[in-house]
Amino acid sequence: MKGEKHMNKELRKAVIAGNWKMNKTPDEAKELIEGIKPLVKGAGCGVVVCVPYVDLAAVLEAAKGTSIGVGAENCHWANSGAFTGEVSAPMLTSMGVQYVIIGHSERRTYFGETDETVNKRIRAALDAGLNVILCVGESLAQREQGVTGELVAMQTKIALGGVSKEELKRIIIAYEPIWAIGTGKTATAQQAGEVCGIIRSVVAGLYGKDAADAFTVQYGGSMNAKNAADLLAQPDVDGGLIGGASLKPADFAEIVKAASK
Ligand code: 13P
Numbered sequence: 407m408k409g410e411k412h413m414n415k416e417l418r419k420a421v422i423a424g425n426w427k428m429n430k431t432p433d434e435a436k437e438l439i440e441g442i443k444p445l446v447k448g449a450g451c452g453v454v455v456c457v458p459y460v461d462l463a464a465v466l467e468a469a470k471g472t473s474i475g476v477g478a479e480n481c482h483w484a485n486s487g488a489f490t491g492e493v494s495a496p497m498l499t500s501m502g503v504q505y506v507i508i509g510h511s512e513r514r515t516y517f518g519e520t521d522e523t524v525n526k527r528i529r530a531a532l533d534a535g536l537n538v539i540l541c542v543g544e545s546l547a548q549r550e551q552g553v554t555g556e557l558v559a560m561q562t563k564i565a566l567g568g569v570s571k572e573e574l575k576r577i578i579i580a581y582e583p584i585w586a587i588g589t590g591k592t593a594t595a596q597q598a599g600e601v602c603g604i605i606r607s608v609v610a611g612l613y614g615k616d617a618a619d620a621f622t623v624q625y626g627g628s629m630n631a632k633n634a635a636d637l638l639a640q641p642d643v644d645g646g647l648i649g650g651a652s653l654k655p656a657d658f659a660e661i662v663k664a665a666s667k
Contacts, residue, residue: 414619420638420665421452421578421622421645423539424652425479425507428458435461438653439468445659446474450666451645455652456507456539459493466502477505477539480513483526485534495527495534506531507647509565510541511584521564528565528577537576539647540565541626542605546585554583555604562608571613578622579605580647586627588649592637598625599640606642631660638665 430438435457446453456477457465466476482492498506508531509524524540531538542561544554562579569577581601586593593601602623610618625637626647637643645665651657 415641415644416667417619418622418644419452420450420667421454421624422449422658422662422665423454423456423475423477423505423507423578423580423624423645423647424658425510425626425647425649426455426457426461426652427479427512427649429653430458430461432461432464436464436468438655439465439474441655442658443468443472443474445655446662447472449473449662451662453662454505454539456505462498462501462503475504475537476502477507477537478503479507479510481506481508481527481531481534481536483523483530485530495530495536499534499536503536505537505539507539507541507580509561511543511582511587515584521561524561524565525567529568532569532573532576537578539578539580539624541580541582541647543582543584543601543627549583549585554601558601558604559608562605563612566609566612571617574609574613574617574621578624578645579609580624580626581605582626582647584627588628590628592628592630592633593625595633595636595640595643598637599642602640602642602644629661631657631664634661634664 454475481495508527513519542558544557606618609621622644624645624647625643629646630651
């Protein structure tokens with residue numbers, strides 16, 4: 407499966423999002439966001455930090471009056487009920503949370519997340535008014551089997567089932583090859599660009615070229631201050647979902663700078 411290169415990059419928003427994963431206590435989170443704040447002031451791209459549930463209150467408070475968007479790292483598909491340990495989308499919006507990551511490979515690998523539950527969580531997030539960062543991506547074995555394109559297309563299609571063209575405006579897709587996450591092994595700019603192009607082609611097939619041209623696709627997986635500019639120079643890479651480097655204010659700010667237009 408091949409993606410075309412889509413050159414209308416100026417039509418879409420560049421967004422750099424941090425995924426703090428299971429790091430930082432509320433006090434540490436406050437310190438980290440205070441460190442990031444001055445460095446990304448006036449950024450020429452969207453800046454979002456997705457943080458553990460227990461850090462949301464502290465980070466929302468610290469981000470007040472800035473243009474930094476605040477997100478959670480997951481949400482449940484039901485609004486409330488007997489789901490011990492889960493957090494619902496309306497709970498997040500009630501706090502002022504604007505974004506949520508759905509379908510991260512760590513959720514899929516360690517917590518049994520499937521394309522179907524990803525789709526249900528997206529439905530709930532959209533209904534509650536959240537913006538979604540949907541993660542898709544292949545394992546090393548899948549890449550070696552040559553099924554990356556088909557797999558990512560399938561993940562994208564199932565996740566977006568029932569999502570309207572209007573709702574699509576509140577979705578970002580992050581292409582995160584599992585073999586590149588936390589490994590220091592980044593996809594080459596060409597590999598990242600190619601798969602982000604495939605994702606955009608799938609979106610074009612579902613929603614039309616205008617929607618796809620305006621759609622933000624991020625790359626994630628060992629993106630850092632050094633390799634960001636190269637990855638972001640790809641026509642179909644509009645931003646990044648950053649793990650490790652988002653915990654270091656200077657590195658995160660450097661990536662934001664690379665994405666700023
Ligand atoms: P790293 O940047 O640490 O590889 O993590 C990427 C990621 O999983 C972001 O969601």
